Amino acid sequence: MSNDEMTTIDLDQILAAAAAVPLTGPASATPAQRAGWLEAVAGVLDGAADELIPLAQAESHLPAARLTAELKRTTFQARQFAEALRAGTLTPTQVDAPDAGWGSGPRPDLRRTVVPLGPVLVFAASNFPFAFSVFGGDTVSALAAGCPVVVKAHPGHPELSRRTAELVAAQLPEGLFALIEGVEPSLTALKDSRIKAVGFTGSTSGGRALYDIAAARAEPIPFYGELGSVNPVVVTPEGWAQRPGEIVGGWLDSLLLGSGQFCTNPGVVFVPDAQAFLASVELPKPGRMLNDRLEEGFQKSTALVAELPGVREVAGGPANEQGVAARIFATTLEQLDPQALDTEMFGPAGLVVEYGDTGALVDVLQRVPGQLTGTVQGTESGDEVAAEVVAALSARVGRVLYNQWPTGVSVTAAQQHGGPYPASTNSLTTSVGLAAIERFQRPVSYQGLPAGLLPTELR
Amino acid sequence: MSNDEMTTIDLDQILAAAAAVPLTGPASATPAQRAGWLEAVAGVLDGAADELIPLAQAESHLPAARLTAELKRTTFQARQFAEALRAGTLTPTQVDAPDAGWGSGPRPDLRRTVVPLGPVLVFAASNFPFAFSVFGGDTVSALAAGCPVVVKAHPGHPELSRRTAELVAAQLPEGLFALIEGVEPSLTALKDSRIKAVGFTGSTSGGRALYDIAAARAEPIPFYGELGSVNPVVVTPEGWAQRPGEIVGGWLDSLLLGSGQFCTNPGVVFVPDAQAFLASVELPKPGRMLNDRLEEGFQKSTALVAELPGVREVAGGPANEQGVAARIFATTLEQLDPQALDTEMFGPAGLVVEYGDTGALVDVLQRVPGQLTGTVQGTESGDEVAAEVVAALSARVGRVLYNQWPTGVSVTAAQQHGGPYPASTNSLTTSVGLAAIERFQRPVSYQGLPAGLLPTELR
Incomplete structure (x- = not known):
């Protein structure tokens, strides 16, 4: 859908569909189902390389070899999240058994897991038309967490964004993914109460302006912005x-x-x-x-x-x-x-x-x-x-x-891509690597629940 | 120091001393040293129970039995952090070995640990004169993370706050702890660039006003506010x-x-x-x-x-x-x-x-x-x-x-005390339990460092 075509009604439908995705309970997606989505999209994007890379080349002026490597990195990243989801390492749990003699008073049966935050708005970057764009790190980590994603396309590569979005959406259940274009619709979405978190990669001035809007909402939401750096x-x-x-x-x-x-x-x-x-x-x-x-x-x-x-x-x-x-x-x-x-x-x-x-x-x-x-x-x-x-x-x-150089950010578990402001708006999180999922899930503790009512991972 | 006595110069000295505490490198405190501080303070507060509980009773109108249990919970909490610090469980690390065949390109040696955020401003609550006040959960978890703490006393129990602060400060190295009083000094501190995070427990309206100030700073900082709830x-x-x-x-x-x-x-x-x-x-x-x-x-x-x-x-x-x-x-x-x-x-x-x-x-x-x-x-x-x-x-x-009731929040690893806004301003974190430390430390990755230059826990 192009900028011109997008109406308020379209955006409202996109947000309503995202908000209707169940985040908890038996109807919500399991980690294995989320892994399946990510793998399916990765496969389709790899298969469409011959179509996508020329599109990216025409719009970004980047050489084919670089774009080929970037697409490979992008689908690798999705598969890495899928693998970790299946292994259970992205759903941290903590179980405390009841303890009548506990020092702060008798301890109940308490078990903690994580749930998705809700629909995430992702602002795509221009400098990585694959790895930080429509199906980039923010989108993949939010989907891995079980959050629906609405991506604001970067105007630097509109055709590539649209085609990528078509391929992604075709592999995902209703409501989980949508592409929007244009500044106005993205600001409307940012202010909408159905959006629960934001991912952004770009300039300090642009990111700060969006951060300020997110912080001023009736319900403030986490804004994960990767902004400027001179990398001394x-x-x-x-x-x-x-x-x-x-x-x-x-x-x-x-x-x-x-x-x-x-x-x-x-x-x-x-x-x-x-x-x-x-x-x-x-x-x-x-x-x-x-x-x-x-x-x-x-x-x-x-x-x-x-x-x-x-x-x-x-x-x-x-x-x-x-x-x-x-x-x-x-x-x-x-x-x-x-x-x-x-x-x-x-x-x-x-x-x-x-x-x-x-x-x-x-x-x-x-x-x-x-x-x-x-x-x-x-x-x-x-x-x-x-x-x-x-x-x-x-x-x-x-x-x-x-004795190494900072360009080339390895997509791995120990990566930390984020730092004190203005490098990022939340220095406690990373936008690259498996820990990026932590931005989009929050802890919930269950006290005294019968086993049958507990989330599967806590039984 | 009472409200009337506090001058701009006093506050500046407090913030300068807090900012001078080394957060990284050989001069920074090890987890074992931080554990030692917490245990020392816990011991002194327990020893002063006969003095502190009557003070608390006079200012809060709470019964002695409740206050005795609350002080016990407060020092238990500090010792629990100390124990976990010594066991190493509050310093999460991740080590990725080099891998030339890694899917996103050759992977370097990458090792991640955490460092303290910096000086933390804590707004004490009135309803727990021990457990959510001068040496309450926010203070203890920030000190456990290695962050200096500046506590804004709650005006509901000024004498208890001052006496507790004296006992706490006497056990800690220079710069790590200070008490301030009064709204104006606390707002000045909140806006000061040397403060790097905020802990708050109180009303939604009060918390939101402070949150807005933190978000509007030139360098926005994390604001961990535990606000209102009707607990259905x-x-x-x-x-x-x-x-x-x-x-x-x-x-x-x-x-x-x-x-x-x-x-x-x-x-x-x-x-x-x-x-x-x-x-x-x-x-x-x-x-x-x-x-x-x-x-x-x-x-x-x-x-x-x-x-x-x-x-x-x-x-x-x-x-x-x-x-x-x-x-x-x-x-x-x-x-x-x-x-x-x-x-x-x-x-x-x-x-x-x-x-x-x-x-x-x-x-x-x-x-x-x-x-x-x-x-x-x-x-x-x-x-x-x-x-x-x-x-x-x-x-x-x-x-x-x-089939249990929500009052009485167990101080334990699986606890989650925090929820979507307005329950808290950051639903990804907890203000009770060991995970509360995560609010005050951020990840740092080390790439290719010789062993001798790595933080001890990563060698």
């Missing part, structure tokens, strides 16, 4: 002495991957010697950006950083057909404007910050705005600066990397 | 046929316990025959309420319910010295005004709702505002209405009880 990298003096070429090369590869359009893009690097670090920097022509809006945003944010006091532009590459060129800026720790750490240049640009005193460096890291990731490039042992930097970053980021 | 009870036709006297007696005992001043007070009961249910109701003179504000609130909320269309007052008891009397109202399911389910009469009052058709009853239960608890009084087997009611309540409450 710290090169220690010992790391630099040992592997200068590898570090510069690794940083540029990660920084410029996919024209820098990743939320884990390492936009700021702290180095002991900027001149030496920059000596071997060569910047290639970037690929075409995902859409005009991102291009404009990139020009704006780089212009802002370029004009901060103490910042110089120290390297530039050739412009692509759209006039976008990679840019590297530099400053020093003493001159570092706090705004530089708050400005995500979403695209092929980075800021090199030279530090002298490592104590001053740690001070700055302790006050850095919340980040998805923080990376340390040091030595494998005996690097005392690295130890201090790891401790400081641990308090400000969701994932700490050592 | 459903008596099934079969349950009523089997145990009428036990059910009426059990309801009145739970409803009038502590003059009805419990958040799990079962304020609304759905019965198949109101006349029969009410036949044996006799109401005693209630004990003195906790404070004038609650007395006023009780008179206001009961007056509101009394004037709802279709509501009759069907029983009343003798007034106590303050003019407070127990009151029972009745209505029918057909005439039930939605506001009746949204109005917590915090005190000795209840509403009896007679239902005819059980389908209509289930419809109403499915749309009930979020509740801390829902109770079913049925038969031990073969009660089909009970099965439907359990399924409906599971979607709207945090704890479902069967």
